[in-house]
Each structure stands twice: as C-alpha cells, then as structure tokens.
C-alpha cells in the first residue's frame with residue numbers, strides 16, 4: 034500500500050501534501066517545529082489555505098523521522114536558494130537526502146520537486162546509492178517533477194497547470210505507479226525520460242520570464258530618460274503581430290531572482306560563460322534604485338520639508354496577493370524611506386507586519402507609492418488625487 038511523505042511543507046510542499054492526502058495515506062514532514070505545530074492546529078502561516086482545507090482525515094504533520102520511516106513514496110520540496118556569492122545553495126536538498134539515506138528501503142520512490150540545475154538529482158541519487166548500497170532504478174526509483182505553482186494566482190493552480198514528470202527507469206509498473214500518484218496532483222502530466230532535460234526546462238521557464246520583465250524594465254527607464262509615455266510606446270508596438278507584452282516591475286520571490294544563477298553556475302562549470310541569462314538580473318535588481326531615485330525627485334520637486342514628508346508605500350510582499358516577502362525589493366524600498374522620512378508607512382493587507390492604513394485618513398499622506406498591481410490597491414489609487422500618486426510602473430495611471 035502506498036504511504037506518501039512530503040518533505041518540506043512550504044509554498045510548494047503544502048499544496049501537494051493536501052492534494053495527495055485526499056487520496057492516499059500521507060504524512061507532511063518539515064524540520065521547522067513552528068510550521069508543524071501551526072499546521073497541526075490547522076493554521077497556514079503562508080495564508081494560502083484555510084483550516085477546513087488543512088484538517089484532512091488521516092493527514093499527519095510531523096518532524097519526527099520515526100513517523101516517516103514506513104513511507105514508501107517521498108516527495109522532496111525543500112528550498113533551493115543562492116549563497117551570498119550567488120552560487121546554488123543545495124544544503125536543504127543535501128539534508129533531506131541525508132534523511133532519506135537513513136530510511137530508504139527496497140521499493141521506495143523518491144520525487145524531487147525543488148528547482149535545481151541539470152545534474153543535481155543524479156548527483157544526490159548517486160550519493161544515496163553509495164550510502165545505502167541500494168541501486169537506483171533497481172532497488173529504488175528517483176524521479177524529478179519541477180513545480181510550476183504560482184502562489185496567489187486563483188485561476189492557475191495545481192488543478193489546471195501542466196506538470197512535467199521525469200523518470201528514467203524502464204520498470205513499467207513503477208512508471209504506472211508514479212503516474213497514478215501524480216495524476217492526483219495534476220490532470221495534465223507531461224512525461225520525460227530524461228531528468229536533466231526536465232531540470233533544465235524548469236530553469237529556462239523562469240529565466241525567460243526574468244529576461245522578458247527585464248527588457249520591459251529597461252524600456253521603461255529609456256522612455257523615462259527620453260520623456261516618452263511608456264504605456265503609449267508599448268500600445269503602439271503591441272499592434273505588431275509578434276510583439277509580446279510584459280509588465281515592468283520589481284522582481285522578487287524565491288524563483289526569478291535565484292534560478293538564473295543555477296543554470297549559469299553549471300554552464301560555467303562545463304566551460305560556457307553565459308552572456309544573456311544573467312543580464313536580466315542586473316536590470317531587475319537595479320529597479321529598486323530606479324524607484325528610490327524617482328521618489329526622491331518627486332519629493333524634492335514638491336518642496337515639502339524632509340521632516341514633514343508623509344509617504345505611504347502600497348504593496349510590500351514580492352507580488353500582489355501573497356504573504357511571501359523573500360527577495361522583495363519593495364521591503365528594501367520601505368526600509369530606505371523609513372530611514373529617510375520618519376513618517377513613512379508601508380501598507381499591504383497580505384503582509385502581517387505591515388502598517389495599518391486607515392481609509393478615512395488617506396488625506397493625511399503627501400504621497401502614495403504604488404509598488405504592486407491588484408484590485409485592493411487599485412481601489413486606493415482610484416480614490417486619490419492624482420498629484421499624490423507615485424506610480425513608477427504605470428499600474429494605475431497613464
């Protein structure tokens with residue numbers, strides 16, 4: 034009988050765990066005691082799920098190895114950040130495979146979901162073989178299934194996004210079994226027989242998006258220098274059949290600011306120094322400075338005294354509708370202005386540490402700086418005097 038264990042219960046692991054628990058005997062495992070305690074009380078601190086979604090019969094959350102050593106299907110969803118030198122930091126994967134080496138049994142199946150560079154699954158599988166003396170695709174099986182979940186996105190979710198599943202073994206029974214589990218996660222599976230290709234595919238999806246946004250950020254800054262209306266320039270260009278439109282903005286989160294460094298790292302190791310992949314990173318990282326300079330200029334032109342300026346920054350999490358502040362340039366901008374102007378507030382209903390905004394007191398602020406795009410913020414923008422709005426990415430103004 035299948036007994037599933039999801040290792041790492043964050044933005045990726047928890048939804049998978051909840052989905053599978055409806056069909057299989059499932060255990061959610063995490064090393065973070067607070068995460069386990071809150072989930073056991075039915076609380077998701079990431080604010081993605083309600084109590085009724087979390088309290089599922091038979092579903093157990095645990096941080097104890099004794100609770101998971103009888104499982105036979107392990108799905109690894111741990112973080113893959115970068116170090117301060119912008120190199121892949123695989124310590125979480127290392128730790129989880131170390132754990133697996135202590136409990137791996139004949140017949141077990143492991144699926145890695147974390148975003149990695151090509152060759153990571155193979156490298157950790159080899160280590161596992163060495164430690165356990167069990168043979169991959171014979172005694173046990175390893176697969177790779179990159180995650181495409183888009184937190185905060187109500188229309189694209191686990192139910193309707195396509196999912197890649199890579200398995201290199203020849204055992205049809207195992208393949209059928211893995212597919213039967215993953216069919217419960219995603220209706221549309223795209224099967225691959227090459228794990229490295231699937232690992233690379235995940236990387237380039239995010240690199241492409243990072244570069245596309247970077248291009249629009251650059252066009253925005255060029256239009257600004259040339260005193261041209263960015264929206265109008267894009268509207269005109271969009272009338273060409275093959276022009277693809279993107280929104281400029283502050284790129285953050287756990288994926289786009291990180292994943293390009295994974296592929297370029299392995300490319301460099303194999304003798305190719307990438308020229309395009311990281312160019313978007315530089316532009317996208319610069320955007321917080323662009324915003325800060327723009328705001329400083331607006332404030333300087335307004336002639337309001339520095340110690341009197343009251344500014345409200347709207348949108349702090351890395352994107353609208355999520356609680357995630359990892360790599361959020363908006364938080365950095367807030368910190369900068371809090372230091373510079375003592376009357377700076379940061380508002381975001383999706384971020385629990387944000388300041389409260391009293392809608393009856395909107396008038397008391399000199400400026401509102403809009404950093405995210407979404408209906409709750411549009412409502413504020415619509416109620417404001419245009420002169421008070423600083424909207425660097427033209428989300429609410431032309």
Ligand SMILES: NC(=O)c1ccc[n+]([C@@H]2O[C@H](COP(=O)([O-])OP(=O)(O)OC[C@H]3O[C@@H](n4cnc5c(N)ncnc54)[C@H](O)[C@@H]3O)[C@@H](O)[C@H]2O)c1
Nearest residue numbers: 041042043044045063064065111113125128129147148180
């Ligand atoms: N967040 C996203 O939108 C998203 C989308 C697609 C892919 N990914 C990828 O999925 C992976 C996970 O990302 P996330 O956003 O869910 O991360 P997260 O930080 O939200 O969650 C990771 C969880 O893993 C736990 N953990 C860390 N080490 C562990 C270990 N050794 N054993 C058990 N648990 C451990 C942490 O405590 C945490 O709860 C990353 O590789 C990321 O790049 C994320």
